[in-house]
Amino acid sequence: MTKTISDPIQLIYAGGTFGSYGKPLASLSADVFLPVLQKLLSDQESATHLSKISWLNNSLIKDSSQLTPNDFVHFYQLILAAYEQGHRQFVLITGTDTLSYLGAFLAEAFAGSDICIVLTGSMRPLLDAEQLHTYCVDAHSDAWDNLNEALRLAGAGESGVKIHFGGEAWPAQTVQKIHSHDLMAFTGHSRAAYPANSYIKNLPDTRRQHWLDDQQKVLGEIQERAQSVRVQAIYCLPNDAETINHQLQAVLSQPPSGIILLGFGAGNVPYSKTLADTLDLAYKKGHMVIGASQCPFGGVSDNYAAGSWQYEHHVIAGGRLTIPAIYARLLWLLLRYDSPARRKQRWLNNVSQTDITIKKR
Template structure:
């Protein structure tokens, strides 16, 4: 029995035309997109509740997309391909993975070049759109339940995706689908109340720099006046950050204002490791340590914690779940 695929268009370079590139209105683009879809597959096209340049997307937009997918699930759709811009494609993938878990077959894709020529009246002579879209459509009916990113013939676990190059066709890297990972499997039902709450989600990720501890303290002290919901500290190597008691106290003061302080690494892949003396302070300072699979996945996990729990103490109680 042929599996029906819901193809959801959310914008991005894929649907841009003109010079400079600008998005074609969805109602004009979808009929042109349908002309290039493979005839052997049962595909129904949908317009996402939000269409915008992906660099402008926020948690609210991805939650609206998740809600739309969950509404289609209630109509018996179980296979979804999403066309999304590449700038925040890894973040969209991670948010969907954390919200949908293994409740459906979901594959996100995008392109480095548009589908259409400058005038928008024919397909572009050189484009990666058709190749990426066909690969995503083929993958969604074969992959196990979960969320994936399909790009340049690579099917990647969504929570591990990282954009590795600004212009090359092979733009994304991560752990490929044929390698098992420990990933989020539980879904959350997205409703209007959660979407409204997400509008106020404030997450700051601070990449640690090789400057003096005193300068770090001054920088961190700025967050005491208006702390975010989550402060992510990207240390060196396996999460190493050089501190003193004053710096730890500043971080604890920030956390006391209901801000989750999370330690992670600037290094894209690999687990954190606190065997070094320079990281010994983390074990007794009572900060959260990332157990996510990428920076985008850590953002998505922080978002999920914020949506589910109002107090940072609850984040600590459920962080390892």
């Protein structure tokens, strides 16, 4: 039977600054932190959502800077199993270092469903580390507000994967961290394309079951590929093109992977005949090379000859996608599909005008 938005929100605690405590700060284990958090929620008169919260057991508690593709698949599988049981609304508390990456990955993985996932975290711990003999909320922390707003957003039940932070919410694929310690550490935008526009407001039970069946068919393969999958990044610096060429050649002996080529400005990359040949060879070996910009906003274009040459050598334009969104899409395609041709086809089929600024040739 289809669940409704009156059903409990599944709250997932995955570690990070939010649940850190003590001196030096370290993430509390779930068996210590969750009872404290539950009591704090119940003590708040404003926590009218208390009866709608359930705690989804999660065994993976770690600093988000340590997350790997295998860990991303863990959260996908955890939420997928709960979604299969009929739950639709989730709040995931995680660390800020890879929050945008994990959010974008879950958005890719659950595209086409009617699930509602909200990710949040904090720049300061929820609990006051100066109070070592009792657990109490730090009045100067952003954690409590971020959690309550994420719960309210999830309670509305709107389909899709979002990130809520610092009083704002955005589709997960548009979000990036722009400050290392300010409370307003993230930004995003609402002009999201795929996968945000693929979520279904009201998904009939039959279609939901078909979606779930499709996911279950490949779950074992996804878990297996997660053990060895790699997404590489090559960051252009003011060096000659041979420096980039040597970096690219170093990954060509490895199994087909995703490679993010981070160019200057609108995606400009130093040219050499050798580098162009290596890009052709990368394509032949099954690697997916995505052209991206080091700039946080604007993405890539082919207005400059200094950047347009690479697209003649099988580089795929990342358009206006953020680096976390490019990583997430590459990772999901590498996990989900078994051949370079299918991965490239899916990337190109999923691109829309809000993703890309490269003109068709």
